[in-house]
Amino acid sequence: MKVTLKRTSFLQELQTVQRAISGKTTIPILTGVKIVLSNEGLHLTGSNTDISIETLLPKDDEKAQMVIESNGAIVLQARFFIEIIRRLPEEFLTFELMDNQQVKITSGKAEFVVNGLDAENYPHLPVIDSGNQLELDTQVLTQLINETVFAISSQESRPILTGVHFILENGNLTAVATDSHRLSQRKLAVDSSLSFNIVIPGKSLVELARSLQDGTETLEMAIMENQVLFKTENMYFYSRLLEGNYPDTGRLIPNSFNTEATFSGQALGQAIERASLLSHEGRNNIVKLAINNEHIVLSGNSPEVGYVEEELSYQKVTGDPLEISFNPDYMKDALRAFGDQEIVIRFISPIRPFTLEPAAENVDFIQLITPVRTN
Incomplete structure (x- = not known):
């Protein structure tokens, strides 16, 4: 595994997946970022118990100016690795996987060698049913989040109220949040025959809105048994769903x-x-x-x-x-x-x-x- 690319492009992708990485977890490998170099480009993954983010920096991305010499995969401790990349002295860096799960990072006269973990041990992300997807305008979804998520509850005593309730039926998408003292409800028409009734954690939606890049016009929303996926051209954003019945807010x-x-x-x-x-x-x-x-x-x-x-x-x-x-x-x-x-x-x-x-x-x-x- 060996690649040379622009530091700023690499760092931007790292900062996106870092949103899903927690320093406190019972699964040590999840404190790391999974890095996979393939013929498509550079795949980065970060995950915790609530959200998972996978991004792709395509090999033909003009800003990255990527040169791939060999493919491979590794998991590196996210906090240290991102700080190293942030502080490298030159515009370009070379990233090389050596023996014993070690990675050599060089930029100008600076050289780091850091220990990694076997990428095979990293938890696999859920498989999505591609037939159950809703296409949304990215700006509309971001606005929908901003119009509702502030009204969620910060109290874990009623976990269901820490999320935003999304209902899709008859081509109408409704998003509702309440902490029992206030309520915010937004409805909009969508071109879809799908129907669902789910509650997405408010914290996940805040991170999603922050992760969506300018220039991304549409995304796809797909739902599984206990997960939701928001998919753009170069990012997969997974979130767990909250279990339980959301209150009937319509009567309020x-x-x-x-x-x-x-x-x-x-x-x-x-x-x-x-x-x-x-x-x-x-x-x-x-x-x-x-x-x-x-x-x-x-x-x-x-x-x-x-x-x-x-x-x-x-x-x-x-x-x-x-x-x-x-x-x-x-x-x-x-x-x-x-x-x-x-x-x-x-x-x-x-x-x-x-x-x-x-x-x-x-x-x-x-x-x-x-x-x-x-x-």
Whole structure:
């Protein structure tokens, strides 16, 4: 096994698979990166108990300028190996497998020899049923993740809520996340006759979004018994699925309201940010919204620090007067997912969850936040 290539191209692939490599594992070989050199190019694999990532750096990649002299395979301790590659002095490096599972890495006048492990002992990745795949636009999937994953639970006491619930039926894909205090649901139409009902760990989806490279237009999503695979031209991203039944969140979303207000999402987010400067310093992280037909006022009161009040700009308000308190961090996360769109917030009462939706009617995206009861 011997190859010469550009260091930056190699390092980029290593950093992608490193997302799946944990320093803490009961299987020692999984602290390493599997490297396979074939006639196709350089295959790199990283894995832990939750996700596995396999990438291919093709031999004809113009940026890599790869010269393959002989094929082979090895597993190297990921943390040390990646740091070595990062610190090599020259633009090109040569990577050579020698006897006794040792690898020689040379670049300019620097030479490293590191011990490896037999690649045959590395766990095999699942085999995918190629007939059960859904094609998705990469940007759409990334946006779908960003619009939902922040609402998952960080508490392991209810593991199913640490994931995002994906349902595909009748050509409609729904993604839902909730931590029982807030909920985010996004729906979109897809060209597929497949159907599935799965829960993907939120941490896996965050790493997937980070791993998808700019310029990758589409990917394929395939599901097995307890795994899901996201496949691009040069990357396979596997994640385990969460076991159990996700709560029936559809019944949580109300369909009748008493008060409605339309805002610029960006401007409202900035006002919430200002109000939370004081609320974060107090014992209770709460801000209050007071709505009537003449004005809308946002306020925060922290006895330890002080008081803030701001009259908000809005596009429209209808319905009953209302005063409601909520966690500003939940609202900031929700508004961030909408970007600079206009949003409609609908309320029932000070103690019932309220919803946020885009003012544009062609986007099926709704968020729900549970208010905080105050005396």
